[in-house]
Amino acid sequence: MENQQQSFQIVVADDSHLGFAQIICDEMAASAQARGTGIAKRTPEYIQSKMSEGKSVIAFNQDGIWAGFCYIETWGHGEYVANSGLIVAPIFRKSGLAKAIKKKIFELSRKTYPDSKVFGLTTGLAVMKINSELGYEPVTYSELTQDEAFWAGCKSCVNYEILMSKDRKNCMCTAMLYDPKDHYEPEETKQFFEENKNIFERLLRFKKWKLLKPFLKSPSSKNENETGSSGASKPKSLFHYFFNL
Numbered sequence: 001m002e003n004q005q006q007s008f009q010i011v012v013a014d015d016s017h018l019g020f021a022q023i024i025c026d027e028m029a030a031s032a033q034a035r036g037t038g039i040a041k042r043t044p045e046y047i048q049s050k051m052s053e054g055k056s057v058i059a060f061n062q063d064g065i066w067a068g069f070c071y072i073e074t075w076g077h078g079e080y081v082a083n084s085g086l087i088v089a090p091i092f093r094k095s096g097l098a099k100a101i102k103k104k105i106f107e108l109s110r111k112t113y114p115d116s117k118v119f120g121l122t123t124g125l126a127v128m129k130i131n132s133e134l135g136y137e138p139v140t141y142s143e144l145t146q147d148e149a150f151w152a153g154c155k156s157c158v159n160y161e162i163l164m165s166k167d168r169k170n171c172m173c174t175a176m177l178y179d180p181k182d183h184y185e186p187e188e189t190k191q192f193f194e195e196n197k198n199i200f201e202r203l204l205r206f207k208k209w210k211l212l213k214p215f216l217k218s219p220s221s222k223n224e225n226e227t228g229s230s231g232a233s234k235p236k237s238l239f240h241y242f243f244n245l
């Protein structure tokens with residue numbers, strides 16, 4: 001493929017990159033629409049603030065064409081750091097760029113906030129794979145920051161109603177976390193992902209179906225479903241724990 005010949009430069013963004021904020025925002029919105037998935041909306045001004053603060057990385061191809069972006073957010077007074085807004089320009093996808101960007105933003109996060117837990121939310125298997133290679137593991141939402149400002153960011157996502165209907169315990173996104181004080185080695189999380197990726201893929205599909213179902217059903221059948229699920233609790237599997245289904 002032609003992209004395999006590309007080489008990229010990935011740098012910590014600064015004021016010299018402010019002019020790229022609009023194209024980054026536009027691509028984020030267009031990609032979310034194309035995938036039919038939810039996304040927390042970002043403004044060009046917000047992206048620019050991340051650039052000015054040294055809390056983002058930006059990628060260009062060898063001809064200086066913008067190729068990708070990702071930024072850092074801090075929550076819970078710095079207890080948590082999120083690597084958010086990962087985007088690769090469509091023409092540069094499937095050439096390992098997202099992996100390289102995530103590695104760079106993870107290193108920047110660890111250097112800037114060495115004691116913070118690093119987390120991310122994703123609806124995609126590609127990002128789950130990349131995160132696994134960095135040492136992240138899947139967790140339930142209860143292990144993420146409870147900072148109200150973080151969850152308020154989900155309000156602009158099309159799936160916000162699902163998140164709230166689940167008392168903020170579950171939604172379309174899968175949560176993954178790296179805890180500097182208590183974590184597996186990247187080799188271990190990578191191996192775990194490789195051994196279970198087919199199951200993860202099925203679970204992502206199942207989760208989408210399960211979470212959307214109440215919103216597609218008539219009110220009467222919804223009540224039936226709710227009554228049925230309030231019976232005696234069954235033993236929970238490992239994946240039940242991960243996905244809080």
Ligand SMILES: CC(C)(COP(=O)(O)OP(=O)(O)OC[C@H]1O[C@@H](n2cnc3c(N)ncnc32)[C@H](O)[C@@H]1OP(=O)(O)O)[C@@H](O)C(=O)NCCC(=O)NCCS
Binds near residue numbers: 096
């Ligand atoms: C998701 C996205 C960032 C991936 O970027 P990319 O540069 O194509 O990803 P990479 O080439 O680094 O691929 C990383 C791995 O994921 C795999 N992958 C990439 N896209 C994939 C897809 N759609 N489905 C499954 N696996 C995928 C690759 O094969 C690669 O695996 P490998 O190491 O075995 O080769 C890009 O498609 C994108 O910007 N999408 C829109 C925005 C988005 O979804 N952002 C994530 C929000 S959490």
